[in-house]
Amino acid sequence: MEKDVVRTGYDVIATDYTTARLQNAAHPAQRSFLEELAVHLPRRAPVLDAGCGGGVPVTRWLSERFSVTGIDISDEQVRLARELVPDVQFLCRDMTVLDFPDEAFDAICCLYAMIHVPRDEHLPLLHSFNRMLRPGGFLLSCMGAGEWPGEVEEFFGAPMYWSHYDADTNLHLVQRTGFHVLRHEIVPDSLDPETASNHLFLLAQKPDAASTT
Ligand SMILES: C[S@@+](CC[C@H](N)C(=O)[O-])C[C@H]1O[C@@H](n2cnc3c(N)ncnc32)[C@H](O)[C@@H]1O
Secondary structure, eight states: HHHHHHHHHHHHHHHHHHHHHSSOOHHHHHHHHHHHHHSSSSSTTTEEEEETHHHHHHHHHHTTTTTEEESSSSSSHHHHHHHHHSSEEEEOOOOOGOOTTOOOOEEEEOOOOOGGGGGHHHHHHHHHHHHEEEEEEEEEEEEESSEEEEEEEEEEEEEEEEEOOOOHHHHHHHHHHOOOOEEEEEESSSSSSTTTTTEEEEEEEOOOOHHHO
């Protein structure tokens, strides 16, 4: 099963991946999307980081401003995140079956993680994110930018699974879920420039109660 490949893969590569994530400067778009998200949120707003990995640099950045819950499917990533960002609550969870209450979060951040979920689950996952956001809440996501039905390949020496749609389809899915896309950008992968892969970064908003009536 694909999720077992992802879980066990990140259990094996957690330290190497997280070290590489820290050592390779992220594309400037990552910071600019995070800062744009932050403009919209009150200090200590409840934020979910879904697929948070080892908690650096993104969960840590969020936690300096907001009240963050980090979840990840990999026990080892969660263990690392608890060590590196001790003030945040981290839980080992599959983001496709989250049971946080409706409207629990002001924002959900999901960077480089949906690409590991089989793509026929992306629409239900976006619906679930929408459900967990308060009206007017924000989704900051990084999704695939090219067509990739799903395959296991090697990543940091371990088997890993990816699956995603192209950028236009992803934008359509996000809109179909009820979000307004505020901004989107195709961003080159800074961790592995040799693969020349791109990602779709997007900031989207769930309509507030007034605009849905
Ligand atoms: C490429 S890493 C990105 C980590 C972090 N978001 C970042 O920006 O550095 C992808 C992470 O998503 C997690 N992940 C993949 N599928 C998941 C799922 N179904 N539920 C929760 N976490 C998942 C992996 O375990 C891994 O830690």
